[in-house]
Amino acid sequence: MVVSGKVNDSRYMPEMAVTHGRDAPPSHYLFKIKPFSNLSKSSFKTYISDIFYVEGFKWKFYIYLTGDKSKNVTNHISLYLELMGTSSLPTGWEVNFLDADGSVKRFHAIKTRWGITKFINLRTFSNPLNGYLVDDTSIFGAEVFVVKNTFPGECLSTMSDPPTCYHTWEIENFSTLQNDRYESETFGCYKWKILFCPKGCKEGKGNSISLFLDVTRSSIPANTKLLTKFILRVRDQRLRNFKNIEFSGKTMDIFELNTCIYTTSCDHALGFRKFMSLAKLKDPKQGYLVDDSFVIGAEVTLRE
Numbered sequence: 177m178v179v180s181g182k183v184n185d186s187r188y189m190p191e192m193a194v195t196h197g198r199d200a201p202p203s204h205y206l207f208k209i210k211p212f213s214n215l216s217k218s219s220f221k222t223y224i225s226d227i228f229y230v231e232g233f234k235w236k237f238y239i240y241l242t243g244d245k246s247k248n249v250t251n252h253i254s255l256y257l258e259l260m261g262t263s264s265l266p267t268g269w270e271v272n273f274l275d276a277d278g279s280v281k282r283f284h285a286i287k288t289r290w291g292i293t294k295f296i297n298l299r300t301f302s303n304p305l306n307g308y309l310v311d312d313t314s315i316f317g318a319e320v321f322v323v324k325n326t327f328p329g330e331c332l333s334t335m336s337d338p339p340t341c342y343h344t345w346e347i348e349n350f351s352t353l354q355n356d357r358y359e360s361e362t363f364g365c366y367k368w369k370i371l372f373c374p375k376g377c378k379e380g381k382g383n384s385i386s387l388f389l390d391v392t393r394s395s396i397p398a399n400t401k402l403l404t405k406f407i408l409r410v411r412d413q414r415l416r417n418f419k420n421i422e423f424s425g426k427t428m429d430i431f432e433l434n435t436c437i438y439t440t441s442c443d444h445a446l447g448f449r450k451f452m453s454l455a456k457l458k459d460p461k462q463g464y465l466v467d468d469s470f471v472i473g474a475e476v477t478l479r480e
């Protein structure tokens with residue numbers, strides 16, 4: 177027989193027990209009392225088990241044979257389970273276990289003991305027809321099912337004053353560039369850099385230049401994502417400003433380690449495959465390409 181507490185508010189010990197029949201005995205701890213009648217005549221009313229181990233945790237089992245007097249309980253047997261050795265657990269630890277009624281109980285720093293104050297009425301327990309006390313012998317047991325959290329989780333840390341990084345990169349001798357991709361120097365605290373494809377990539381290949389924002393993977397802490405807003409620009413060298421052509425990243429672009437694996441085609445970069453057509457870039461009336469050189473600008477802001 178398995179006996180468990182059932183309570184709606186997990187802050188309190190359950191008072192009454194709900195019984196569930198099963199054939200298999202508890203597998204983690206058993207305590208046999210024989211003869212039980214001798215205990216009713218002695219001063220021995222409380223039993224505390226030795227430490228036993230389940231799922232790597234230390235546990236103790238408490239039996240109050242005539243009720244837990246600290247809870248003003250009489251004429252009942254009270255049972256408790258306590259998690260031991262908690263000083264070695266990390267700060268903020270929490271252990272969940274599954275009660276026999278299917279409810280989950282939480283052990284934590286201020287709640288290391290759970291149980292049932294009125295486990296079973298002594299009259300019911302002593303009645304031989306109920307099968308709890310047979311040949312003046314009774315067996316108590318504990319079986320602990322630790323609930324392991326296997327779901328993934330994330331933490332979002334915000335900034336009250338997010339920093340903005342700026343970078344200017346001059347591309348010289350544009351007509352002689354042969355590589356599919358070029359990288360700027362790094363800038364900012366996370367070592368950002370601009371990726372430039374002079375011949376374009378994917379749908380921009382052969383007809384446009386492609387621009388992307390990259391980040392040095394080693395500058396991002398493990399399991400961290402960076403929520404960013406970025407702008408890539410090409411300067412109108414006649415006006416000496418960047419106002420004529422610019423593209424902005426989405427309001428919330430996310431940089432993380434697995435997005436920063438770039439190929440020569442820039443498949444995984446954040447940016448624009450058709451940033452500007454080659455015809456527009458080379459048009460002398462536009463003022464972008466002057467003396468076979470042009471200037472790229474980047475603005476990167478970590479979002480709040």
